[in-house]
Amino acid sequence: xxPRSRSLALAALGSAAAYAAWSRYRAAxxxxxxxxxxxxxxxxxxxxxxxxxxxxSAEAEGTPLLLVHSINAAASAYEVRPLYLxxxxxxxxxxxDLPGFGFSERSRRLYxxxxxxxxxxxxxxxxxxxxxxxxxxxxxxxxSAAYLARAVLERPDAYRSLGLISPTGFDARLSGEGxxxxxxxxxxxxxxxxxxxxxxxxxxxLVSRPSMRFFLQKTFGSARIDEGLLxxxxxxxxxxxxxxxxxxxxxxxxxxxxxxxxxxxLRLPVWMIHGERGDFVDxxxxxxxxxxxxxxxxxxxxGAFPHFERPDAVTARYDAFLAAIxxxxx
Numbered sequence: 001x002x003p004r005s006r007s008l009a010l011a012a013l014g015s016a017a018a019y020a021a022w023s024r025y026r027a028a029x030x031x032x033x034x035x036x037x038x039x040x041x042x043x044x045x046x047x048x049x050x051x052x053x054x055x056x057s058a059e060a061e062g063t064p065l066l067l068v069h070s071i072n073a074a075a076s077a078y079e080v081r082p083l084y085l086x087x088x089x090x091x092x093x094x095x096x097d098l099p100g101f102g103f104s105e106r107s108r109r110l111y112x113x114x115x116x117x118x119x120x121x122x123x124x125x126x127x128x129x130x131x132x133x134x135x136x137x138x139x140x141x142x143x144s145a146a147y148l149a150r151a152v153l154e155r156p157d158a159y160r161s162l163g164l165i166s167p168t169g170f171d172a173r174l175s176g177e178g179x180x181x182x183x184x185x186x187x188x189x190x191x192x193x194x195x196x197x198x199x200x201x202x203x204x205x206l207v208s209r210p211s212m213r214f215f216l217q218k219t220f221g222s223a224r225i226d227e228g229l230l231x232x233x234x235x236x237x238x239x240x241x242x243x244x245x246x247x248x249x250x251x252x253x254x255x256x257x258x259x260x261x262x263x264x265x266l267r268l269p270v271w272m273i274h275g276e277r278g279d280f281v282d283x284x285x286x287x288x289x290x291x292x293x294x295x296x297x298x299x300x301x302x303g304a305f306p307h308f309e310r311p312d313a314v315t316a317r318y319d320a321f322l323a324a325i326x327x328x329x330x
Contacts, residue, residue, distance in 0.1 A: 033239055036078035036102060036232060037095055039088065043103065044126060049119035053077075053103035054126070055084070055095045062091035063160060064131050066124060069098065070142035071116075071254055072215070073207050073246040074233035076102040079141055081228075082311040092131060096123045098144065100245025102236055108194070111248035112183050113256045116147040117154070124151065124158050137322065139163030142280070142304065143254065149262040150181070156268065161325060163318060164272040166304040169259030171282035178257030185253030193247040203243035209234060221277025221303035229308065263289065270295045271321040273314060275302035296321050 035041055039057035046052050055077055058064075065087055067080035077084075077095040087093040097104040099119050100111050124136060136159050140148035145167030152159045169176065193199055205211065212233055216225040236242065248254055256262070263270075274283050276299060289295045298317055302309040 033103065033235055034232075036076050036097075036236075037081060037084050041103065044122055046119065046122040049099050049115055049122055050105035050107065050109075052099065052105070052119045052122060053097040054123055056092070056127075057084070057088035057094075058092040058130070060089055060091050063134060064092040064094060064127050064136050066120075066127060066136050066138040067093065067095040068120065068138065068140035068144045068148055069095070069101070070140075070144055071098070071245075071249055072142075073203075073249070074212060074237035074242075076232060076236045078102075078229060078232040078236075079305070080139075080307075082307045083139065083315070086311060086315050092127075094123070094127050096120070098147075098245075100241075100248075106239065106241030106244055108241070108244050110185075110190075110253060111245040112185070112253050113147055113150065114181060116144065116254070117150050120147060120151040121155065124155070128158060135160040137161045137163070139165060139318070140167070141165045143168040145169070146256045146259045146262055149259075149266060150256070152268065153262060153265055159268060161269045161271065161322065162266065163321075164270065165307060165314075166274045166280060167263075167272060168255075169263065170285045176257045176259040177261055180258050180261065182257035183253050184255040184257060185248065186251050190247055190251035190253065193250060194244070199247065200243055203246065204238075206246075207234070207237035207242075212237070218279040219304045220309070221275065221279070221281070226305075226308045260285075267294060269321070269325040271318060272297045273306060273317060274299050275304055275306050275309075277301070278303040280304040296324075 037055040039055055041053060041055050044052045044054055067083055069075050069077050069079040077097050080095050084093055084095050096119065099115050100106050127136060128134065135157065138148055138159055145164040146169055148162065152162055193202065212230060216230055217223055275281055281304060286297055290297050300306045300310050300313055307314045
């Protein structure tokens with residue numbers, strides 16, 4: 001190696017080591033994560049998904065509603081906050097932190113769709129046991145829509161209806177008719193990312209405030225993001241172990257191979273809503289489901305999180321869907 005090249009390589013290595021050291025010892029990380037939602041928060045010790053955090057507000061009567069957040073570098077139950085706040089005075093409402101996020105277990109392990117489905121099974125079972133075993137209504141965001149769809153197919157008696165907000169799997173890239181219950185993970189990518197100290201340094205750069213604002217603007221399709229969501233994303237992404245699930249996300253382990261098949265097999269009432277702006281609004285395969293009698297598909301002039309931008313419109317449409325499926329026959 002030429003002297004100049006050797007000097008540049010050593011300088012780059014030194015910079016990487018310095019940044020890793022700063023990330024390890026100097027990067028600001030909150031000592032405690034505040035709750036994402038009001039109400040009771042508890043930790044369920046599950047056999048297959050580890051410790052799972054569950055928020056609940058059960059003062060009102062009615063059919064319980066389960067809300068499931070999306071998957072990204074800083075996901076948490078805060079992503080369903082507008083829906084949770086709206087419904088907590090109208091019916092029992094619950095929201096979980098999926099494994100690897102929020103207050104749930106963030107251990108260094110392989111995070112896959114199966115792990116997420118097991119967490120949903122455990123939470124749904126707990127909720128039903130507290131409400132006389134009645135079937136639930138459930139709503140999921142983005143990639144988690146596929147996990148919820150699988151949970152519904154595996155335990156159809158546990159659910160009355162399924163809501164999908166900006167669900168993944170209706171574009172050419174992430175639709176799937178591959179092996180059932182599989183994932184798109186590349187172990188080599190995850191191993192390269194998940195290197196102690198250096199991996200955390202890389203993650204800290206990924207979830208820096210400018211980077212996080214950039215990705216939220218892509219999600220909202222606008223510079224007018226929800227600032228409360230940004231602040232909570234900052235807090236949750238700088239907790240110990242926060243990098244493990246996102247590394248599996250980046251490496252593909254959290255993307256199912258059979259998403260399209262899951263949606264096609266659904267027989268219970270399905271409500272789907274999505275936006276029109278931003279980087280996550282490709283739903284060109286949605287028309288194949290629009291004519292199905294159990295599906296209702298709607299859209300709003302928003303980004304991928306319409307419940308943050310137009311909460312009244314989203315809840316009104318969802319309530320109309322539920323009223324239609326529960327109305328007595330004419």
